[in-house]
Amino acid sequence: MSKQRLIIDMDDVMADTGGAIIDLYNKHFKTSYQKSDLLEQDIWNEELKANYVDELRSKLHEPGFFRNLSVMTGAKEVIKELHEKYDLFVVSAAMEFPNSLKEKSEWLDEHFPYIHWKNRVLCGDKSIIKGDIMIDDHDKNLSVFKGQCLLFHAMHNHKLEWYQRVKSWKDVAVELL
Amino acid sequence: MSKQRLIIDMDDVMADTGGAIIDLYNKHFKTSYQKSDLLEQDIWNEELKANYVDELRSKLHEPGFFRNLSVMTGAKEVIKELHEKYDLFVVSAAMEFPNSLKEKSEWLDEHFPYIHWKNRVLCGDKSIIKGDIMIDDHDKNLSVFKGQCLLFHAMHNHKLEWYQRVKSWKDVAVELL
Numbered sequence: 105m106s107k108q109r110l111i112i113d114m115d116d117v118m119a120d121t122g123g124a125i126i127d128l129y130n131k132h133f134k135t136s137y138q139k140s141d142l143l144e145q146d147i148w149n150e151e152l153k154a155n156y157v158d159e160l161r162s163k164l165h166e167p168g169f170f171r172n173l174s175v176m177t178g179a180k181e182v183i184k185e186l187h188e189k190y191d192l193f194v195v196s197a198a199m200e201f202p203n204s205l206k207e208k209s210e211w212l213d214e215h216f217p218y219i220h221w222k223n224r225v226l227c228g229d230k231s232i233i234k235g236d237i238m239i240d241d242h243d244k245n246l247s248v249f250k251g252q253c254l255l256f257h258a259m260h261n262h263k264l265e266w267y268q269r270v271k272s273w274k275d276v277a278v279e280l281l
Numbered sequence: 282m283s284k285q286r287l288i289i290d291m292d293d294v295m296a297d298t299g300g301a302i303i304d305l306y307n308k309h310f311k312t313s314y315q316k317s318d319l320l321e322q323d324i325w326n327e328e329l330k331a332n333y334v335d336e337l338r339s340k341l342h343e344p345g346f347f348r349n350l351s352v353m354t355g356a357k358e359v360i361k362e363l364h365e366k367y368d369l370f371v372v373s374a375a376m377e378f379p380n381s382l383k384e385k386s387e388w389l390d391e392h393f394p395y396i397h398w399k400n401r402v403l404c405g406d407k408s409i410i411k412g413d414i415m416i417d418d419h420d421k422n423l424s425v426f427k428g429q430c431l432l433f434h435a436m437h438n439h440k441l442e443w444y445q446r447v448k449s450w451k452d453v454a455v456e457l458l
Binding site (some may be wrong): 225271 | 286288345370376377380382383385387398399400401402404405406409410412
């Protein structure tokens with residue numbers, strides 16, 4: 105029997121993009137939020153801080169942002185095992201950020217060198233992707249996927265209720281290994 | 282009724298990659314081949330010239346190669362019309378060439394600015410792509426696609442017989458517009 109195809113997202117699933125954004129926010133506003141602080145409060149809603157969104161967005165376009173992201177806790181160990189069991193593809197909606205394209209390739213080379221370039225996809229709209237299982241943190245990606253969906257826990261999705269949620273890579277291991 | 286999803290390849294379909302490779306070859310060997318000369322003879326088979334393949338491959342990795350490709354004859358006009366009629370995606374197997382990723386994004390911005398970043402995909406193996414119609418010059422991409430296949434004529438596929446062949450963008454227009 106051929107392996108099931110497993111589609112894994114990068115930002116906020118493999119890479120700690122949210123953590124890097126909070127670091128930028130803290131630096132700008134001289135605050136000291138942690139990701140866990142932000143599940144029940146939306147720091148972006150206040151008018152003063154909303155003015156920062158454009159500046160923050162421009163930082164995501166700057167060279168280096170995506171190249172230097174940390175790996176999410178547990179991702180290295182669990183993805184290594186998933187790679188043995190599944191036909192594993194990394195699929196990132198990266199086309200909005202042209203500087204990120206090569207950086208994401210280099211980031212994967214550094215942290216996940218065993219994921220072949222043939223198994224990497226950089227796209228815009230994930231409705232073009234087919235597979236058996238998708239791990240993603242966004243409703244817009246999971247809602248257009250025809251297979252099994254696992255919602256990777258993130259501060260921007262903590263109110264979403266209609267997907268099976270995985271809180272960590274440990275949860276993913278329990279579910280898929 | 283929703284539009285059919287049309288998947289279009291870049292190299293040797295939208296962009297004249299083969300022409301640029303022949304230019305490099307001619308410069309190296311002081312020859313003056315044209316693409317049309319090469320349908321019935323394989324210039325790569327001779328031992329002397331085969332030694333050039335590695336050097337040529339390294340040139341494809343150099344910055345600028347993909348950024349400066351010419352647009353294939355007729356592509357601009359026909360793709361503009363296809364873009365109106367279909368849910369059009371550009372899908373390029375580019376991950377082998379990390380320098381090409383941003384260049385391909387910029388090349389599309391220059392020549393096909395109306396194709397939104399959401400409708401662009403850079404991947405390795407196209408078996409992950411789903412859609413209704415695919416235009417591609419490679420058997421390996423068409424053979425794993427479930428929809429209608431159009432083989433775009435190229436010197437490396439002129440002996441392939443089991444696909445509907447389109448010889449030019451004019452042929453594509455006749456078939457799809």
